[in-house]
Amino acid sequence: MSKRQVNQIHNSINRIVHEPVRLAILKILTSAKEVDFNFLLMTLGVTKGNLATHINKLESTGLIEVKKQFRGKMPHTSYRITRTGRHQFQKYWENMKALAPK
């Protein structure tokens, strides 16, 4: 692959997806239909504040959707990946494969 092509791919990489924690969140959400905050916290091992910040970023860019509801009297928040999010994640993954083939 030429240097120009590498630069093109590198420039086209979505910076929102590129961040490691957000990438991990998207990966989990592509494997599942829906997960809640505790599951992401348990799987990723980040702090609550850090996770909340990244989730807000992903939500504000339309890559994930947040569902808030009450279970009994307790609030419960769960997350799903949107179609855009899935598309962006797949595109990112393909770019990575193209940049560093096995």
Added chain:
Amino acid sequence: MSDEVEKRRADVEKLDQMGRLVEKYAQSRSLPLLISLAMMIFNVVLVLSVVKLVVAYGMRIGQSGVLIIVILVFLWIFFSSIWVVGKLLARYGSCFYKKEGIIKLQRERIPIWAWITFVITFNGPVFLNIFWIMPARWSLTISLTSFGIFMLYAGKKDKKITLGFVYGILSLAEAAVTAMGVRIPFVNEHSCFMPLMIYLVGAGLITAVVVHIYNRMILRKLKKMRPFGEQEASKSDS
């Protein structure tokens, strides 16, 4: 730049592995199965009590009357238990894993023809046995085979692959053993209901325990793989 890309590629592959573990973990949560088994035991006790009562007062309504009532009660409890267990699992099934968090997988609906085939092939031999048409050995074999195949199919559709696989294989093994003529406990020639329930509940309990152990192993791997270090979430390790 290539170093950075290479590193990121390695990260992405690690995440890919994590994604597979997440799926396996979600597919092997087996505690809700215990609710089903508890409901099943409750229903069996209920059915047996009703049968005893009907038989005790059967002289007044005649033999065919007794049979009709027993069949109707059995069918009512069978279908209502499927509905109640389904509702309970949908509502409270994930509560067992509250500390670890809730994860739902994309499931496919089990088609109605599969349910109908299962209900007929599972219950049919039991009734044929009750009416003295089929010996207990073959009635058990067919019902267990039907249950085993349905578990394998439903596990795949409902994304409970590990549970469905273990339960299905155990049931099919029980069916094979029964067909080979191994002596069946708790049974006489015209009563296969009790051993069927004992087999299914027994296989279910073994499945729940085995799959739960597998689930804990996957969870441990998942926690070892944590891409961003150990944080307060590790408190939920149970």
